[in-house]
Amino acid sequence: MEILIYGITNSVTLALMAIGFSLTFGISGVPNFAHGAFYLLGGILTWIFINQLGIPYLFSAILSVIIVGLLGFGLYWGLMLRLRGLVVNEVIATLAAAIVIIEVLRYLGFSGFTYVLPEFIKGSVNIGKAWLDYQRIFLVGIGVGLIIFLYIFTHRTRVGLSFRAIAQNERTAISLGIDSDWTAALSMAFGSALAVVAGLAILPLGSIDTEVGYDILIYALAVGIVGGLESVPGIVLASFILGFCQILVATFFKAQWLTVVTLGAIVLILAVKPSGIFGKYKELEERV
Amino acid sequence: MAEAIRYRKERIDRGIKARTDTIYLLSSLRDMVYLFLPRFLPILLLLLLPFFVRGGYWEKVLFYSCMFALLALSWDFMASVGLVSLGQALFFGVGAYISGGLNYYLKMPIFLTIPIATLGGALFCTLLLFSVLRLRGVYFSMVTLILPLLFAHLIETLDILGGTHGLLSLTPFPGGYPAMYLAIIGVIVCLFGFRKLISEDFGLVLRGIKDDDRVVMAGGINIHWYKAQAIFIAGAVGCFAGALMTHYYQFVGRSVFALDFTVLPLAGAVLGGPGSFAGATIGTFILVPLSEALRALGGLRMALYGVILIGALVVLPEGLFHYIERRYHQFERDARV
Numbered sequence: 001m002e003i004l005i006y007g008i009t010n011s012v013t014l015a016l017m018a019i020g021f022s023l024t025f026g027i028s029g030v031p032n033f034a035h036g037a038f039y040l041l042g043g044i045l046t047w048i049f050i051n052q053l054g055i056p057y058l059f060s061a062i063l064s065v066i067i068v069g070l071l072g073f074g075l076y077w078g079l080m081l082r083l084r085g086l087v088v089n090e091v092i093a094t095l096a097a098a099i100v101i102i103e104v105l106r107y108l109g110f111s112g113f114t115y116v117l118p119e120f121i122k123g124s125v126n127i128g129k130a131w132l133d134y135q136r137i138f139l140v141g142i143g144v145g146l147i148i149f150l151y152i153f154t155h156r157t158r159v160g161l162s163f164r165a166i167a168q169n170e171r172t173a174i175s176l177g178i179d180s181d182w183t184a185a186l187s188m189a190f191g192s193a194l195a196v197v198a199g200l201a202i203l204p205l206g207s208i209d210t211e212v213g214y215d216i217l218i219y220a221l222a223v224g225i226v227g228g229l230e231s232v233p234g235i236v237l238a239s240f241i242l243g244f245c246q247i248l249v250a251t252f253f254k255a256q257w258l259t260v261v262t263l264g265a266i267v268l269i270l271a272v273k274p275s276g277i278f279g280k281y282k283e284l285e286e287r288v
Numbered sequence: 289m290a291e292a293i294r295y296r297k298e299r300i301d302r303g304i305k306a307r308t309d310t311i312y313l314l315s316s317l318r319d320m321v322y323l324f325l326p327r328f329l330p331i332l333l334l335l336l337l338p339f340f341v342r343g344g345y346w347e348k349v350l351f352y353s354c355m356f357a358l359l360a361l362s363w364d365f366m367a368s369v370g371l372v373s374l375g376q377a378l379f380f381g382v383g384a385y386i387s388g389g390l391n392y393y394l395k396m397p398i399f400l401t402i403p404i405a406t407l408g409g410a411l412f413c414t415l416l417l418f419s420v421l422r423l424r425g426v427y428f429s430m431v432t433l434i435l436p437l438l439f440a441h442l443i444e445t446l447d448i449l450g451g452t453h454g455l456l457s458l459t460p461f462p463g464g465y466p467a468m469y470l471a472i473i474g475v476i477v478c479l480f481g482f483r484k485l486i487s488e489d490f491g492l493v494l495r496g497i498k499d500d501d502r503v504v505m506a507g508g509i510n511i512h513w514y515k516a517q518a519i520f521i522a523g524a525v526g527c528f529a530g531a532l533m534t535h536y537y538q539f540v541g542r543s544v545f546a547l548d549f550t551v552l553p554l555a556g557a558v559l560g561g562p563g564s565f566a567g568a569t570i571g572t573f574i575l576v577p578l579s580e581a582l583r584a585l586g587g588l589r590m591a592l593y594g595v596i597l598i599g600a601l602v603v604l605p606e607g608l609f610h611y612i613e614r615r616y617h618q619f620e621r622d623a624r625v
Contacts, residue, residue: 031426079598079602082601082602083601083602087425087426089601091374091426091429092374092554092558092597092601093597093598093601093602095374096551096555096593096594096595096597096598096601097594097598098594099547099551099590099591099593099594100591100594100595100598103588103590103591103594104588104591107588107591214547218434218437221430221434225430254445256441256444256445257445259437259441260438260441260442260445263434263437263438263441264438266430266431266434267420267431267434267435267438270420270423270427270430270431270434271419271420271423271431274423274427
């Protein structure tokens with residue numbers, strides 16, 4: 001029972017971390033390796049707004065989502081646009097941007113027990129033997145909501161469909177009147193904003209540590225790769241597989257195995273089926 | 289309305305360049321100097337540098353630069369086969385741990401551990417990466433990004449090979465010069481060896497794989513075998529650097545799998561200009577001393593590498609070396625359009 005409950009919350013947490021990354025990298029094919037850095041930056045911005053500028057929680061949350069979204073847009077427009085098409089250079093550039101953001105934040109000392117975001121509602125509830133705080137319940141709610149939103153967004157709305165279009169075939173998308181640069185920049189903005197939303201839901205569970213900037217990227221990569229980058233059901237399935245694996249491993253072995261399981265899963269999936277469990281589009285692109 | 293006269297830049301090979309391409313090179317001393325100076329000057333400089341920085345802090349910096357130059361060369365070699373690695377730390381760490389482990393547990397002397405670590409480590413990395421050789425582009429990069437992290441965590445979790453403490457008090461090099469000259473000669477051999485290799489038939493196949501792997505396959509060439517060979521060579525260089533570093537510091541710990549050993553060589557190679565090997569060397573020999581000079585910045589150094597990397601990608605995508613090379617061989621003039 002505890003395993004079930006902790007497994008579900010853990011899985012949804014993973015899914016939340018991965019959604020933004022999946023939206024940019026998976027669905028519209030723009031590698032945003034600064035995902036973890038934006039997640040971290042969002043949390044710290046919110047903390048600054050609340051504690052140093054005295055802005056109420058809700059406004060500071062919305063404000064930091066918007067700011068980081070714009071930053072993502074700016075990163076694309078200012079930097080990635082010059083490298084568009086050279087996927088590996090895009091990866092290197094965004095990874096470098098992530099390193100810059102994270103290391104500057106680390107240098108400024110935004111790490112440790114002082115930096116705690118407020119929970120939505122304090123307190124906890126007992127379910128069987130498991131002990132669950134309200135924040136985690138909210139987190140599950142937000143996670144499920146976002147996944148449904150993402151599915152509808154990418155399958156029913158014009159913008160969402162154009163995201164998928166430029167990933168599948170950019171030239172055809174252009175010939176159908178989709179401005180691919182604009183769309184890619186938008187998806188970068190959306191992904192970054194979603195990273196902050198995830199951060200706002202997850203970060204209150206502990207204190208902010210700059211190291212999470214790298215960890216989040218790894219988890220998001222893991223979920224994205226295992227599930228198949230462009231597939232929303234893939235994200236859900238992969239986060240449940242990984243989430244339960246982690247909980248089982250942590251229960252029956254040692255907690256240190258968590259990261260090893262995640263990293264091992266990435267390598268295994270990439271070696272066996274790089275497009276992931278649900279992936280299908282890129283069979284020809286990814287290997288020979 | 290009179291049409292404005294427009295000019296564009298036109299690049300033309302210098303006369304001396306055209307002459308030195310052929311046998312006429314032998315006709316004058318100046319031509320010979322033109323051709324050989326860019327090759328001998330760096331070698332001479334590298335070989336003499338240890339005497340100038342004898343002992344003390346800058347000797348370490350020079351050694352460090354050589355380590356990173358080796359890693360950058362190994363990155364560049366893989367990149368010229370189209371295998372863009374985001375984890376040179378993997379080679380470095382494997383080499384470091386093999387030589388460290390052999391020395392610590394089996395008490396092997398240095399002249400055995402370094403060759404074993406170089407070849408064994410390269411073999412290990414090749415076998416490890418063999419299953420993912422089929423991956424292309426960014427998928428391969430992701431595997432290489434993850435593997436060093438995986439190893440670092442495995443060592444921590446399993447508590448093997450010294451766990452979080454690392455292996456201490458390994459055999460040091462006898463005196464300062466052997467280590468330094470091993471590193472420097474390593475850099476020189478790799479630099480010119482790779483440049484030679486890539487212009488041979490073997491290198492032609494490798495570059496072909498980078499440009500279009502399917503065409504090479506259609507030519508009846510087993511590209512996986514070639515890729516495996518390339519990884520073996522690049523891995524050997526990376527592992528050699530790791531093994532040297534281990535004995536230089538008489539210590540090996542999880543930090544050998546750290547992001548530094550990936551990001552710095554990468555930044556060096558991108559700054560210097562990928563694909564030419566000389567660029568990677570120049571880039572690291574600029575970056576490493578620069579970052580040592582900026583040590584006061586502390587944690588910001590990593591951020592600085594990031595900035596340099598982005599700047600180099602955007603402003604000078606061809607890299608420093610290609611720019612210098614072009615200036616050396618060609619001149620520009622305005623031509624009427």
